[in-house]
Amino acid sequence: FSNKFLRYGAGVFSVKSIIFFILPIIVAEIFRYYMKGDKKAMSEILAFLSKFGIVLILAVTAAPGRDALLNIGVLMLVLSIFHILSGFLFGYTVGWLFKLPEQDRRVLAFETGMPNGGLGSGLAMQMGKIATVGLGPLIWGSLMNVVGSILANYWQVRPPKNQKENVPETEPEK
Numbered sequence: 403f404s405n406k407f408l409r410y411g412a413g414v415f416s417v418k419s420i421i422f423f424i425l426p427i428i429v430a431e432i433f434r435y436y437m438k439g440d441k442k443a444m445s446e447i448l449a450f451l452s453k454f455g456i457v458l459i460l461a462v463t464a465a466p467g468r469d470a471l472l473n474i475g476v477l478m479l480v481l482s483i484f485h486i487l488s489g490f491l492f493g494y495t496v497g498w499l500f501k502l503p504e505q506d507r508r509v510l511a512f513e514t515g516m517p518n519g520g521l522g523s524g525l526a527m528q529m530g531k532i533a534t535v536g537l538g539p540l541i542w543g544s545l546m547n548v549v550g551s552i553l554a555n556y557w558q559v560r561p562p563k564n565q566k567e568n569v570p571e572t573e574p575e576k
Contacts, residue, residue: 490515504562519543
């Protein structure tokens with residue numbers, strides 16, 4: 403690479419490409435090799451790493467806004483729950499108004515009730531306002547996962563009436 407090439411950002415792009423695209427693939431392949439394909443153990447380890455990552459992100463987001471969170475935390479908690487529940491209800495209701503099948507209504511409810519809280523935190527971090535603007539996505543994102551999990555479990559034990567139980571769809575034979 404010439405200095406001119408590196409000066410205009412191509413070198414930075416290639417380093418970021420390696421870090422964010424290629425390195426995770428290498429780490430995943432090494433992980434899979436050492437786990438010898440044991441899917442249960444891999445699932446448990448990856449679930450733990452996922453939970454650890456979420457807690458780490460929440461801690462990094464909450465730490466700078468500790469004082470603001472103590473002042474407005476309860477109000478933000480109530481408003482976040484209202485926002486999440488109204489999103490689920492709005493999505494489901496719109497699906498019902500358009501006479502969509504039950505499964506589609508549920509998907510629409512999740513799509514409107516669970517927007518990306520991580521994106522909001524990331525934007526607040528980029529703006530340098532993580533201690534104030536980042537608190538909304540912090541609380542809202544955390545609650546969104548809890549409420550979404552509760553709703554998913556509720557709907558899991560109550561499959562749509564028009565859905566056949568445990569019957570996989572098959573293609574017609576030619």
